[in-house]
Amino acid sequence: MIKIGIIGGGRIGKVHGESISKYVPNAEVKAIADPIMTDEIRAWAKSMGIKDIYTNYRHILEDQEIEAVLICSSTHTHSQISIEAAQAGKHIFCEKPIDHDLERIYKVLNEVERAGVKFQIGFNRRFDHNFKALKEARESGKIGVPHIIRITSRDPEPPPVEYVKVSGGIFLDMTIHDFDMVRYLSGSEVEEVYAVGNVLVDPALEEAGDIDTAIVTLKLENGCLAVIDNSRRAAYGYDQRAEVFGSKGAVAVTNDRNSTAVISTSEGVTTEKPLYFFLERYMGSFSEEIKQFIDAILMDTEVPVTGVDGLKPVLIGLAAKKSLEEGRPVKISEIDNR
Amino acid sequence: MIKIGIIGGGRIGKVHGESISKYVPNAEVKAIADPIMTDEIRAWAKSMGIKDIYTNYRHILEDQEIEAVLICSSTHTHSQISIEAAQAGKHIFCEKPIDHDLERIYKVLNEVERAGVKFQIGFNRRFDHNFKALKEARESGKIGVPHIIRITSRDPEPPPVEYVKVSGGIFLDMTIHDFDMVRYLSGSEVEEVYAVGNVLVDPALEEAGDIDTAIVTLKLENGCLAVIDNSRRAAYGYDQRAEVFGSKGAVAVTNDRNSTAVISTSEGVTTEKPLYFFLERYMGSFSEEIKQFIDAILMDTEVPVTGVDGLKPVLIGLAAKKSLEEGRPVKISEIDNR
Amino acid sequence: MIKIGIIGGGRIGKVHGESISKYVPNAEVKAIADPIMTDEIRAWAKSMGIKDIYTNYRHILEDQEIEAVLICSSTHTHSQISIEAAQAGKHIFCEKPIDHDLERIYKVLNEVERAGVKFQIGFNRRFDHNFKALKEARESGKIGVPHIIRITSRDPEPPPVEYVKVSGGIFLDMTIHDFDMVRYLSGSEVEEVYAVGNVLVDPALEEAGDIDTAIVTLKLENGCLAVIDNSRRAAYGYDQRAEVFGSKGAVAVTNDRNSTAVISTSEGVTTEKPLYFFLERYMGSFSEEIKQFIDAILMDTEVPVTGVDGLKPVLIGLAAKKSLEEGRPVKISEIDNR
């Protein structure tokens, strides 16, 4: 029975806590820490049977019984806590992104390697039934060598401007999942990025120095081309589709819905809208990623999403940002030439 | 915290045990009984933290801490155990059917009423996301008054002949779910039944006195007509579809699949087969029915599937059987004129 | 160049005339006859370059240049004109049904055989792209031996009561197409019929002695079971679906639409309604049946829909009528024991 500490009592921290309780029989959450320990978190922790409740995450790192931590705190704290956790010998599951700063990411990767602990990044979509089916179809050879990858990724509504201001911008906050997906689906690395974008949804984003509508084109090492389109607001809900087109065919996935019901009336033929947002849509993937993280610890195998998998999408995101600013394609090697 | 005893350690008993552990926070399984207590059941019970393990279900009925029982034993024991459980003052969740014999069903209903305990029947499909969407569409008035109900219900493979021999025949074993669904979707009662059937899948069923392919037509009290088609073997998997056609339109549901993936090659455009069988397909409904059973106990409200809901499909099933034997439409009033 | 005479200047007569002009290069319409020759028919005939315009169809039968006639007049005249046309040595394309009276149908079949002329019945749906795909899938062996055939056939709105009164009832007027389809899709003959029905759409039909909602179950010689559901009014339009379920799988077709457009908004995800009615929906099949009729004449081969194909659905329709009246399954041999 592996004992776990959760650092960060927000939405995603709780999702992981509940996943462990329901679906991971060989792990239990022993402690939770949050600098602002509300009654609500406290009540939740109690209902989950979590023994230790802290405001300072270092108590978790000091607990010798705890073998692994889930870092679910604010993005700007991920790298610092990761480093300390590695130094404390804890296995680490870290929400994406590791950091927006390359130096700090590399420092984390170094510390993790030195400590020899597991370090898994929370790119949960890799564990989603639809995206797994895409990858399996590509790996089966059924569609041949990939030529074009298309990802549509649209949120149902934009985040608050206050959040946007500290989010690192759409490419590091939202598209980063799609950058990871391009790597996952193609089995190749991105070489060059070109981004166009606009503020079409919420004028407030302009003041925050961000955009809400974007198309990003990527050239991959294996010759495959990829394109991602993003919007911060799809009126019909959370739109998560992808297609891999290859030399022998194509495989595509579309949105999940609450039911298969089709209603036909004099007005038209109507189906349900996509599941509303990421918690509903990707629930299964959140428990699967944690399960595989625990399995990797128990069986001492490689984690399914590595530190390098955490680094690469940040590089692509930084390139996309520079591309948008400078109005030209940007090579990954311009961002990082290590 | 309501303490539960499970009677019958087979597949469905375990499904309910796991549902309670994962999804029903205010209930726990205290005991399990099975006349043939295998190591496998024992190990499962232990892993679930079930304290008491019996071969004789009466130990469960005698346990004063246990408030409710789930009757998941062989069909022919349902009525006897239900009666004893009611007399012991336990709330009862009973798998379908209550019995194949009308007298015994009525005896159960009487005992349950006398004892004043909750008595819920395991027609789980009512709790399925697709069938709920059908019913909600009908109740919303969007499709008007129902005129025609169509149900397609096909298993992926026939059960063993030994099972078939004691199953009561296809109408009481398999179609019974569809008979319940007709009542659930129409909001009306069946008046007359006509059944045709054949042995087309497995010749062994003929010797067992059963059929494997059937079409059943039903006349309902509200004028609506319904038709069910059944097969014991759909080569492509478990086929569970339904449609309600009404004065203002229609609502239809189709099968669930493991992913939305569509693969296009020179061979054609292919999607996944339906989820294989009832455990995969209806998993969500199994936990929902138990949750609502526990809620009904806790809040002392009516159970969502009553004893009468358990009786009626048996009446329809017996009428279908008689119709097939006699080659003519049979009225429900011929089966039961109480 | 085969010269054609059209008898009956209504909707379907014009459809055939236009098909010949556009799609059948080796045929031309020389004459048209209608007892009530309106200006509108006259204008249409002129625009089509049809030379001879008559009120009496016998002028067409007397025209030695005319090799073939299309009988598109009122149903009750089909048999009489067919007999005269056969005696005049004309090849005959006759709209369905030949007649409602068995004696007269047999008389037509005899005269046609004696005269040695081609005699094709207008069961156009056999030539539809969707239904052809169904049949081809069954014949390919992909779905194995047929076990269950399901047909949904619903009109967008009921015909005028005046029409209903002379229509022979829903089974001979509307379901007759579906009876033909069961034979076409199964490759077998119907043995027994059971029909239930109700007046749910238009109370006026009750006075006319007809029904508007029906379910018909059929037993076939090869053991296959079939079910047809009909309604005279589907609020969402013309609903024409079918499925053949067999030992190795199933093939199903659904409705055609004007475009593949899917509109997703905050209200839901909407596609177009089915094509409105039979002229739009089956346009392609009308020209194909005439083309094949002309080909059969030119190459002296058997017509694709024979006189017997015209007889059998009438027998099934009469059995369905009797079944509804008597509330019991009716064997085809009760209707016709020749």
Add this chain to the structure above:
Amino acid sequence: MIKIGIIGGGRIGKVHGESISKYVPNAEVKAIADPIMTDEIRAWAKSMGIKDIYTNYRHILEDQEIEAVLICSSTHTHSQISIEAAQAGKHIFCEKPIDHDLERIYKVLNEVERAGVKFQIGFNRRFDHNFKALKEARESGKIGVPHIIRITSRDPEPPPVEYVKVSGGIFLDMTIHDFDMVRYLSGSEVEEVYAVGNVLVDPALEEAGDIDTAIVTLKLENGCLAVIDNSRRAAYGYDQRAEVFGSKGAVAVTNDRNSTAVISTSEGVTTEKPLYFFLERYMGSFSEEIKQFIDAILMDTEVPVTGVDGLKPVLIGLAAKKSLEEGRPVKISEIDNR
């Protein structure tokens, strides 16, 4: 009755000839010209009742009875013949593109304007049922202001290398239809283009100086972003899809198929592949564009696809070409600053 001359007896010339004969009652083809007048063209012309057959198109221009010409000859002759036809006072339907050279296009537009003749460009996809449904949905306001346009346009197989060498490259030969579609669907003009591409399908294209796989991103004047992905070979057939995503929702169209048949077996659930290539897929649009051209002449209204509509996609195509060569986004104003 408008008399027409067809210049160019290839595939598309014949398609237009047959459309006129079947669907355009107020026009007839009087003459056809082709520099290489084969027996095959001659036979076709005869079967269509075309009186005059020439090798030199100038005979058509000299025929005073002929009011309109369809220019269906090789691309490099379009501008020269258009100019001469305008000078001869003929209305002109010209296949796309007018020319690859801007000077010559402007010369054509000037001559046409001076002559006051109708001049319609053969962007047939605007007349397709699916693309019309897209545009109508956008114009209806249902999806709000367009934010993102996505077009997938993939051929079933690459053209012969000999053709590719004189085709002007993929952007002027194939993508040009998609550039027109972006303008048609957005109701706006393109400002800037960025193209990436690769040779992944046929290495011979590399020697021909062309690519076979491309993604083109476009910035539009109204702030909308657009992306087109192209491949010269989709193993599953001709792939023609598009989506307009806007402030209130999205509308998408997918491929047409020969039937709606779905075959379910133990192997999976399979539908038909898309219609194979443009003649099958866009047949309806070819007749509609000619019909509207004739209507514009008869009613003296503006043609639905103007000379400027012919010019703009060429500008975008030249910008895409330059973008690919120079590896940077290219503004339309760099190509043409008139």
